[in-house]
Amino acid sequence: MAATEMPTCYRHPDRPTGLSCSECGRPICTDCMTPAPVGLRCPEHSGQPQGIQRVTAGAGRAVTGVGSRRMNLVTSLLIAINVGVYVFELLAGGTVQGVGNWLFAHGALVVNGVYQAGNVYAVPAHLTAPGVTLVGVAHGEWWRLITSAFLHYGPFHLAINMYSLFFAGSLLEQLIGRWRFALLYLASGVAGGAGAVLWSPNAVTVGASGAIFGILGALFVLERRGNIATGGQIAGLIVINLIFTFALASHISVGGHVGGLIGGVILMVLMVQFRRSVALAVAGTVAVAVAAVAIAYAKARGYS
Numbered sequence: 001m002a003a004t005e006m007p008t009c010y011r012h013p014d015r016p017t018g019l020s021c022s023e024c025g026r027p028i029c030t031d032c033m034t035p036a037p038v039g040l041r042c043p044e045h046s047g048q049p050q051g052i053q054r055v056t057a058g059a060g061r062a063v064t065g066v067g068s069r070r071m072n073l074v075t076s077l078l079i080a081i082n083v084g085v086y087v088f089e090l091l092a093g094g095t096v097q098g099v100g101n102w103l104f105a106h107g108a109l110v111v112n113g114v115y116q117a118g119n120v121y122a123v124p125a126h127l128t129a130p131g132v133t134l135v136g137v138a139h140g141e142w143w144r145l146i147t148s149a150f151l152h153y154g155p156f157h158l159a160i161n162m163y164s165l166f167f168a169g170s171l172l173e174q175l176i177g178r179w180r181f182a183l184l185y186l187a188s189g190v191a192g193g194a195g196a197v198l199w200s201p202n203a204v205t206v207g208a209s210g211a212i213f214g215i216l217g218a219l220f221v222l223e224r225r226g227n228i229a230t231g232g233q234i235a236g237l238i239v240i241n242l243i244f245t246f247a248l249a250s251h252i253s254v255g256g257h258v259g260g261l262i263g264g265v266i267l268m269v270l271m272v273q274f275r276r277s278v279a280l281a282v283a284g285t286v287a288v289a290v291a292a293v294a295i296a297y298a299k300a301r302g303y304s
Contacts, residue, residue: 007020007027008027009027009028009029009031009032010026010027010028010042011028011029011032011042011043012029012031012032015029015031017029017030018228018230019033019040019228020040020226020227020228021033021040021041021042021045022040022041022225022226022227023041023042023045024042024044024045025226026042028040028042034046040175040227072169072170072173072174072178072181073173073178074169074173074178074181074182074185075165075166075169075170075173075181078165078169078185078208079162079165079166081150082150082152082158082161082162082165082208083158083162085103085150085151086151086152086155086158088103089101089103089104089151093118097153097154099118099119099153100117100118100119101118102118103151104118104119104120104151104206105118105119105120106120106147107143107144107147107148107150107151107206108120108144108147108148108151108204108205108206109137109144109145109148109193109196109197109204109205109206110122110135110136110137110144110203110204110205111136111137111138111197111201111202111299111300112124112134112135112136112138112139112201112300113134113135113136113204114132114133114134114135115135120135120136120204121204122136122202122203122204124202136300137197137296137297137300138297138300138301142293142296142297144193145189145190145193145194145197145292145293145296146186146189146190146193148193148196148205148206148207149189149192149193149206149207149208149210149211150208151206151207152206152207152208153206153207157207161207161208161209161212162208164209164212165208165212165215168212168215168216168219169181169185169212169215171219171228172184172215172218172219172222175219175222175227175228176218176268176271180271180281183267183281183282183285184214184215184218184264184267184268184271184285185211185214185215186211186289187214187263187267187285187286187288187289187292188210188211188213188214188215188217188218188260188263188264188267189208189210189211189214189260190263190289190292190293191210191214191259191260191262191263191264191266191288191289191292192209192210192211192213192214192253192255192256192257192259192260192263193205193210193256193259193292193296194259194292194293194295194296195210195253195255195256195257195258195259195260195262195263196210196253196255196256196259197255197296197299197300198255198259198295198296198299199253199254199255199256199258199259200253200254200255201299201300203253205253205256207253207256209252209253209256209257209260210253210256210257210259210260210263211260212260213238213241213256213257213258213260213261213264214260214261214263214264214267215264216234216237216238216241216261216264217238217260217261217262217263217264217265217267217268218264218265218267218268218271219234220234220235220238220264220265221265221268221269221272222268223235225272238261241257242257242258242261245257245258259292263288263292266288267284267285267288270284270285270288271284271285
């Protein structure tokens, strides 16, 4: 069977590209594309949306396959924050695994927990001795749903997530713009936290993978709409990652991954639907995040 060839830009046949115009579907390279509120536009359709800036030739070369060779501002900032948090944990006296410090104890996702020796441990509320002060989402610490997304169990966990964020995040940020990408990342992180609470209320959960699965979910929506011509690679990548997630369920937060994925899909659908209204796009994103917090809090309170 012959291998599937990468499409080429309709204006530059010598340039393979994985990008396409969100209006007409024609493949375009980075010299021809104009970022739109959602997706990209070819030169013929670049005048339709408002507030669009033209990408110059020096901004980057054509993106092929899954991932981007161009590092975008928000993606760079998120990676810097995640790495910076881990370094701060080490400087604060934490272990290489990222535990044993104030940030981990007060930021990790836990439904019912207790502080001990600089860590937080998950404990079922009904098994806790009288007089012990419990902490966690069930006790009003809802911020753990998002702060946990910036904590990691050691350098390998951090490196894997940042590698994924570099490629998938850079591509999505190019496609939907900085502020939409930032909103989607944070809201997907909250959705992943809610999923972790629903799936594994007795665990302590940390990691950016819920938000990264949200990015993959958003890219899947754009792939299905024809905004990116990746030949089904996004869908395949999601399936492979879900297989690994369930196969290693004892070491990986299944709920965090699935929750982030669902959140990313819903958020991207809303952003596509409200692509001409910034206010509605923001309102929809906030609504998803608030709903995720409410679901997680209700589950946590019922479990406490």
